[in-house]
Amino acid sequence: MEKVLMKGNEALAEAAIRAGCKCFFGYPITPQSELPAYLAREMPKRGGVFLQAESEVAAINMVYGAAGAGVRVMTSSSSPGISLKQEGISYLCGAELPCVIVNIMRGGPGLGDIQPAQSDYFQATRGGGHGDYRTIVLAPSSVQELVDLVYDAFDLADMYRNPVLILGDGILGQMMEPVVFKERPARQLPPKDWATTGKMGRQKTNVINSLYLDPVKLEEHNLKLFKKYQEIEAKEQRYEILNGDDAEYFVVAYGICARIAHAAVEMAREDGIKVGLIRPITLWPYPKKAFEEVLPKAKAFLTVELSLGQMVEDVKLSVEGRAPVYFYGRTGGMVPTAEEIFEEIKKMRGLS
Amino acid sequence: MKVVFERPKSLQPTKTHYCPGCGHGVIHRLVAEVMDELGIQDKTIGVAPVGCAVLAYNYFDCDMQQAAHGRAPAVATGIKRALPDRVVFTYQGDGDLAAIGTAEIVHAAARGENITVIFVNNAIYGMTGGQMAPTTLVGQKTETSPYGRDPQMAGYPIRVCEMLATLDGPSFLARAELTDVKNINKAKSYIKKAFEMQLSGKGFSLVEILSPCPTNWGMKPKDAVDWVKNEMVKVFPPGVFKEPKEG
Amino acid sequence: MKMEIIMAGFGGQGIMLMGEILAHSAMLEGREVSWIPSYGPEMRGGTANCMVVISDKRIPSPIISSPDVLVAMNKPSMEKFTPMVKSGGIVILNKALIDERPARDNIKVIEVDATGIADELGNMRVANMVALGVLIGETGIVKPETVIKSIDYFLPAHRKNMMEINEKALKRGIAEVQK
Numbered sequence: 001m002e003k004v005l006m007k008g009n010e011a012l013a014e015a016a017i018r019a020g021c022k023c024f025f026g027y028p029i030t031p032q033s034e035l036p037a038y039l040a041r042e043m044p045k046r047g048g049v050f051l052q053a054e055s056e057v058a059a060i061n062m063v064y065g066a067a068g069a070g071v072r073v074m075t076s077s078s079s080p081g082i083s084l085k086q087e088g089i090s091y092l093c094g095a096e097l098p099c100v101i102v103n104i105m106r107g108g109p110g111l112g113d114i115q116p117a118q119s120d121y122f123q124a125t126r127g128g129g130h131g132d133y134r135t136i137v138l139a140p141s142s143v144q145e146l147v148d149l150v151y152d153a154f155d156l157a158d159m160y161r162n163p164v165l166i167l168g169d170g171i172l173g174q175m176m177e178p179v180v181f182k183e184r185p186a187r188q189l190p191p192k193d194w195a196t197t198g199k200m201g202r203q204k205t206n207v208i209n210s211l212y213l214d215p216v217k218l219e220e221h222n223l224k225l226f227k228k229y230q231e232i233e234a235k236e237q238r239y240e241i242l243n244g245d246d247a248e249y250f251v252v253a254y255g256i257c258a259r260i261a262h263a264a265v266e267m268a269r270e271d272g273i274k275v276g277l278i279r280p281i282t283l284w285p286y287p288k289k290a291f292e293e294v295l296p297k298a299k300a301f302l303t304v305e306l307s308l309g310q311m312v313e314d315v316k317l318s319v320e321g322r323a324p325v326y327f328y329g330r331t332g333g334m335v336p337t338a339e340e341i342f343e344e345i346k347k348m349r350g351l352s
Numbered sequence: 353m354k355v356v357f358e359r360p361k362s363l364q365p366t367k368t369h370y371c372p373g374c375g376h377g378v379i380h381r382l383v384a385e386v387m388d389e390l391g392i393q394d395k396t397i398g399v400a401p402v403g404c405a406v407l408a409y410n411y412f413d414c415d416m417q418q419a420a421h422g423r424a425p426a427v428a429t430g431i432k433r434a435l436p437d438r439v440v441f442t443y444q445g446d447g448d449l450a451a452i453g454t455a456e457i458v459h460a461a462a463r464g465e466n467i468t469v470i471f472v473n474n475a476i477y478g479m480t481g482g483q484m485a486p487t488t489l490v491g492q493k494t495e496t497s498p499y500g501r502d503p504q505m506a507g508y509p510i511r512v513c514e515m516l517a518t519l520d521g522p523s524f525l526a527r528a529e530l531t532d533v534k535n536i537n538k539a540k541s542y543i544k545k546a547f548e549m550q551l552s553g554k555g556f557s558l559v560e561i562l563s564p565c566p567t568n569w570g571m572k573p574k575d576a577v578d579w580v581k582n583e584m585v586k587v588f589p590p591g592v593f594k595e596p597k598e599g
Numbered sequence: 600m601k602m603e604i605i606m607a608g609f610g611g612q613g614i615m616l617m618g619e620i621l622a623h624s625a626m627l628e629g630r631e632v633s634w635i636p637s638y639g640p641e642m643r644g645g646t647a648n649c650m651v652v653i654s655d656k657r658i659p660s661p662i663i664s665s666p667d668v669l670v671a672m673n674k675p676s677m678e679k680f681t682p683m684v685k686s687g688g689i690v691i692l693n694k695a696l697i698d699e700r701p702a703r704d705n706i707k708v709i710e711v712d713a714t715g716i717a718d719e720l721g722n723m724r725v726a727n728m729v730a731l732g733v734l735i736g737e738t739g740i741v742k743p744e745t746v747i748k749s750i751d752y753f754l755p756a757h758r759k760n761m762m763e764i765n766e767k768a769l770k771r772g773i774a775e776v777q778k
Binding site: 023055058062067091198208209210211 | 415427438439
């Protein structure tokens, strides 16, 4: 298979087309502009639809329409735009519509800046909009993984009839790395017999809806959703553990932050510190299994994020007090160096 | 025995939740009759709004999506782009279309999105209990304009057909009044024309229907019809605002 | 083997492309590579820069805090990035636009008149390839013929007439370090 050198944003767009994405609806925002630009160029040539919407709100509702019509559909944006999409995401979850939503995160709150950040973690993993719901959240940390997770995102969305978020950041989007677009065997996915395609001879009408005026019905519906979420939590946790075999300490980081943390872990290893890295790939469901795997030997954990502490809450919920959990974060678009993280690793060892 | 009146195939055999004297039931029927006459029931997907017609998906016998408040034109865009050979319509009220969904309707129209919009203008928010709408008349009393709509405070009603007629995208824009047999038939002929536009790929079509809301206007059904005829049409003149040139 | 490189200069000097070509050719030679453009506060101050990492193993971080090699195409870039260079590292300076030498003695400084040579060849815009030539001539990180393949890969169809001058510029750069 041919290796090509590609920017994260463009690789993501190409992977989406290859994964069968038929429609893309988006609204311009930095730093994800290469992604829609690539699709604007390629979609018309390859039988797909690219449409620049009048707003993020409109874009996510176009996604709703197309997903309800049974096609693979994607939108992308960056933090402030994702906030605007929350209404639609809530409806998509309520109506159980599969789609892929990309968030190339930037610094906030408010207009913030356009530098890399991971401060939308709560928004992504706790639902984000109103109501009792969850979205599957994937956090790639290399361009190749971005590509692989785009295929997975569409499959997971179809498999569970649920939106899937891909959380990236400005560095990952702008970064170039070699990628291979592997041919993948088609997964067995449930038929979309619920889609509103027009009755086309069907007896029953299909309705895409999130309204249940009777609270008894809405509770039933929410319980059904939660059963699905429990299944996802049991089956879809993904993570990577690096330098973990003899490790006594663990750094926990995802996305681009995990790359820097990995460099810090290697520095610490050279210094004789037995430290490993837990890299969550799914942020929801959170990979609690990774912690169960290492907890018998782990003396302490250090969570590193491009935020002032969001994922660290999930680390604490996973560790459940069985070891100390420390935190180090930079915010507002600032990115820690490997040396900074290395210093924190030394502190963690000193403290525990 | 000869059947002289029956339920259109494109309506479900069910009762609606609409109030006595409300125009929605009649408008649903008109849309369904047109779907039957054009033979498009099987390939039509409707989009229900938020507002009194939120449950329209229970009444039309065709595939339906229920949209977030004001977003029906965006949802319809998504459906139409995904399935360009199907017929897609939205059914929206004045709050949905002309307040919270103004951006969506204007841009769907500007794109010439090949969908049909049924716009029910009753100058008030019905479902939430009679608040001032973007189409509420100057001086009209509502829950949130208890002293009558004061333009100094609350501005003026929006004329959607006239506004959209300035755009190049729409193929057909018309306004009808739901007041008597003649005008109801005219409304139906507009609806049919609007769907025909979509079927021939001419782009965005919208029919605005001035419709009575006796409950929230605090009137008897007959008085409500008279109010449409005597007051609403003064602000919202019926007629065709845009149509393709013949030939 | 792992080499971390920062390339920096004015916007318009082809800094990004120089890095992409280097990363691409290292990829063609079977290495792991990463490339990132300027980010964060580094973006301010009129310089454009990119970071390239080339390794035999999986690359932990694409973000470089102490490079093995710095290619500085203008003075602000030299001033900003020279202090970060690893001791024993290499700094390649575009002499034409930098009138002083870095105040460090634990690094190897190579001065080359990249802009002048490019001008002599007939197009100032190939100064980046002169500098890249110096880099590969000095470090041997990739073979010249691989770089030429990569230049060809990046040149769009309507610019293929630029192939020859780019190749010449690369070779002049290599020759500079073999003098």
